[in-house]
Amino acid sequence: MIHLLRSLPSPAIISPRPRRHRHHTTTPSLPSHSRSLLLHRLLRATPPLASLVDRQPNAGGPAMGLFTVTKKATTPFEGQKPGTSGLRKKVTVFQQPHYLQNFVQSTFNALPAEEVKGATIVVSGDGRYFSKDAVQIITKMAAANGARRVWVGLNSLMSTPAVSAVIRERVGADGSKATGAFILTASHNPGGPTEDFGIKYNMGNGGPAPESVTDKIFSNTTTISEYLITEDLPDVDISVVGVTSFSGPEGPFDVDVFDSSVDYIKLMKTIFDFEAIKKLLSSPKFTFCYDALHGVAGAYAKHIFVEELGADESSLLNCVPKEDFGGGHPDPNLTYAKELVERMGLGKSSSNVEPPEFGAAADGDADRNMILGKRFFVTPSDSVAIIAANAVQSIPYFASGLKGVARSMPTSAALDVVAKNLNLKFFEVPTGWKFFGNLMDAGMCSICGEESFGTGSDHIREKDGIWAVLAWLSILAFKNKDNLEGDNKLVSVEDIVRQHWATYGRHYYTRYDYENVDAGAAKELMANLVSMQSSLSDVNKLIKDIRSDVSEVVAADEFEYKDPVDGSVSKHQGIRYLFGDGSRLVFRLSGTGSVGATIRVYIEQYEKDSSKTGRDSQDALAPLVDVALKLSKMQEYTGRSAPTVIT
Ligand SMILES: O=P(O)(O)OC[C@H]1O[C@H](O)[C@H](O)[C@@H](O)[C@@H]1O
Numbered sequence: 331m332i333h334l335l336r337s338l339p340s341p342a343i344i345s346p347r348p349r350r351h352r353h354h355t356t357t358p359s360l361p362s363h364s365r366s367l368l369l370h371r372l373l374r375a376t377p378p379l380a381s382l383v384d385r386q387p388n389a390g391g392p393a394m395g396l397f398t399v400t401k402k403a404t405t406p407f408e409g410q411k412p413g414t415s416g417l418r419k420k421v422t423v424f425q426q427p428h429y430l431q432n433f434v435q436s437t438f439n440a441l442p443a444e445e446v447k448g449a450t451i452v453v454s455g456d457g458r459y460f461s462k463d464a465v466q467i468i469t470k471m472a473a474a475n476g477a478r479r480v481w482v483g484l485n486s487l488m489s490t491p492a493v494s495a496v497i498r499e500r501v502g503a504d505g506s507k508a509t510g511a512f513i514l515t516a517s518h519n520p521g522g523p524t525e526d527f528g529i530k531y532n533m534g535n536g537g538p539a540p541e542s543v544t545d546k547i548f549s550n551t552t553t554i555s556e557y558l559i560t561e562d563l564p565d566v567d568i569s570v571v572g573v574t575s576f577s578g579p580e581g582p583f584d585v586d587v588f589d590s591s592v593d594y595i596k597l598m599k600t601i602f603d604f605e606a607i608k609k610l611l612s613s614p615k616f617t618f619c620y621d622a623l624h625g626v627a628g629a630y631a632k633h634i635f636v637e638e639l640g641a642d643e644s645s646l647l648n649c650v651p652k653e654d655f656g657g658g659h660p661d662p663n664l665t666y667a668k669e670l671v672e673r674m675g676l677g678k679s680s681s682n683v684e685p686p687e688f689g690a691a692a693d694g695d696a697d698r699n700m701i702l703g704k705r706f707f708v709t710p711s712d713s714v715a716i717i718a719a720n721a722v723q724s725i726p727y728f729a730s731g732l733k734g735v736a737r738s739m740p741t742s743a744a745l746d747v748v749a750k751n752l753n754l755k756f757f758e759v760p761t762g763w764k765f766f767g768n769l770m771d772a773g774m775c776s777i778c779g780e781e782s783f784g785t786g787s788d789h790i791r792e793k794d795g796i797w798a799v800l801a802w803l804s805i806l807a808f809k810n811k812d813n814l815e816g817d818n819k820l821v822s823v824e825d826i827v828r829q830h831w832a833t834y835g836r837h838y839y840t841r842y843d844y845e846n847v848d849a850g851a852a853k854e855l856m857a858n859l860v861s862m863q864s865s866l867s868d869v870n871k872l873i874k875d876i877r878s879d880v881s882e883v884v885a886a887d888e889f890e891y892k893d894p895v896d897g898s899v900s901k902h903q904g905i906r907y908l909f910g911d912g913s914r915l916v917f918r919l920s921g922t923g924s925v926g927a928t929i930r931v932y933i934e935q936y937e938k939d940s941s942k943t944g945r946d947s948q949d950a951l952a953p954l955v956d957v958a959l960k961l962s963k964m965q966e967y968t969g970r971s972a973p974t975v976i977t
């Protein structure tokens with residue numbers, strides 16, 4: 331351990347003495363309860379202001395705590411390769427001495443110097459267990475690495491879309507802008523002392539670091555021998571809005587704690603017609619329900635839906651963020667969002683209470699969404715297609731038209747049909763939001779979505795769960811503008827979806843997930859599916875023996891993508907079997923699980939005939955499901971007779 335700075339410039343200050351002051355750009359818009367909390371905390375947590383002033387080295391200047399920088403020796407950990415969305419491991423792995431520190435230093439070392447030295451870096455996340463410790467550690471490392479300031483969400487909370495918005499839009503009191511962010515989340519994975527933690531780095535455009543950067547981070551983790559940290563910087567109270575200033579060897583360092591819902595709502599107001607949505611939400615005819623699954627969306631839901639848009643407070647379910655998500659699995663799907671599913675009349679037990687007209691749920695970090703109507707599930711693939719088809723009329727941000735639309739490969743082709751009909755540029759990219767980012771930065775794509783409950787637009791560079799809800803509410807508000815008063819019947823979510831199918835045809839769609847399968851077995855299953863692709867006639871013989879009522883496979887491959895913006899090529903992005911009638915079977919290994927392997931099977935069938943678009947989805951898809959499971963020898967390889975989750 332080597333102290334880089336041993337002597338203190340002012341003998342008057344012998345211990346770090348931070349000064350906390352109000353942040354002028356965010357405080358005025360704080361709700362009054364936060365303001366009084368701030369005052370209370372200021373009085374409780376800091377020494378009397380007079381004593382701080384007394385200690386100021388120069389009268390009139392801010393009092394600052396001084397810190398020194400320590401170089402800590404370390405050795406590499408195996409397996410710090412960031413996956414699709416950062417590094418995700420069990421909390422206990424992250425809690426090992428130096429584990430988080432190694433990854434953070436490897437990230438700093440992978441960035442250009444000007445994005446660290448003197449830079450403004452956001453540090454926050456979904457508030458899962460270990461986040462508060464991680465914020466303090468990263469703050470101390472940012473200070474030691476010469477950052478000018480860190481921006482921290484109140485109580486360490488900032489949704490992934492809000493981080494993206496903050497990077498792109500927030501301007502500090504002195505004109506500062508963030509250059510990047512450490513997002514502390516494992517998204518939809520459970521949280522708690524024995525569950526998952528995660529960290530990823532987003533760049534100045536607000537999107538996840540590209541592979542060129544994550545590869546460098548990984549390579550740094552394999553050779554790291556030391557990291558920089560300030561051991562004498564005190565923990566900053568992140569439960570209070572305000573700026574705390576310190577002084578280090580390279581100059582001042584600030585920790586700015588703020589409520590990012592202010593910034594996020596500001597951005598949403600530039601996109602949507604809040605007045606129109608408010609009319610809908612405050613109409614007694616319209617009922618609404620939002621389930622944050624105890625994730626970070628809860629920190630925004632009350633401000634947006636209740637305070638801004640007039641929804642009843644009873645519309646909010648599980649909207650208090652919790653470190654362990656209340657013991658649940660914060661993934662908005664039909665299996666894990668149980669309470670919402672029951673309330674919307676889609677559960678097994680039938681209740682006498684009439685379900686709300688509209689329901690939605692979010693995942694832990696609030697970038698995913700699930701949209702439900704009364705007793706009705708909207709598949710994410712349909713959701714993005716319907717938003718795209720209605721955006722220009724219903725959402726002011728898109729009034730002048732869409733630059734293009736995009737979906738991930740396993741997402742159904744519902745969006746393709748809309749793009750064709752509306753003559754829009756269309757892109758099919760591999761799974762992973764970062765692929766959309768390039769298209770958006772190049773001005774080629776306005777709206778995009780994935781089957782994995784992600785939908786979004788070029789307002790930021792992450793998918794955005796609350797944005798998707800506001801998009802649906804905008805469509806409902808537009809379609810019902812004349813129905814909110816009087817006797818007219820409301821156009822429901824189900825009406826909108828059925829109308830869409832009648833116009834564009836329906837893509838019956840389902841996904842089977844086999845979670846926590848033996849990784850070796852999963853690899854073998856996939857390898858077998860690839861090797862079978864060499865002879866389609868053999869594949870078709872096998873299929874005929876399984877079911878005679880499905881069409882023939884006409885092409886089979888592993889999806890490969892050449893990015894039209896930077897020319898980079900991504901190979902092995904999922905195994906496809908394409909049928910003559912437009913049906914598809916896709917097999918992929920999840921890139922976001924943390925234990926074993928998760929096999930995903932995506933099953934899709936197109937029905938153009940509007941008299942046949944109203945069937946039960948699992949019935950319509952039964953023959954293809956049969957083929958998928960037998961062709962892949964799912965049970966033989968995995969020992970599983972049923973999937974963990976069906977959506
Ligand atoms: O790899 P999977 O587990 O299927 O997850 C895939 C999803 O992971 C994250 O949520 C990414 O942000 C999404 O863009 C991606 O679709």
Ligand SMILES: [Mg+2]
Nearest residue numbers: 517693695697
């Ligand atoms: Mg997420």
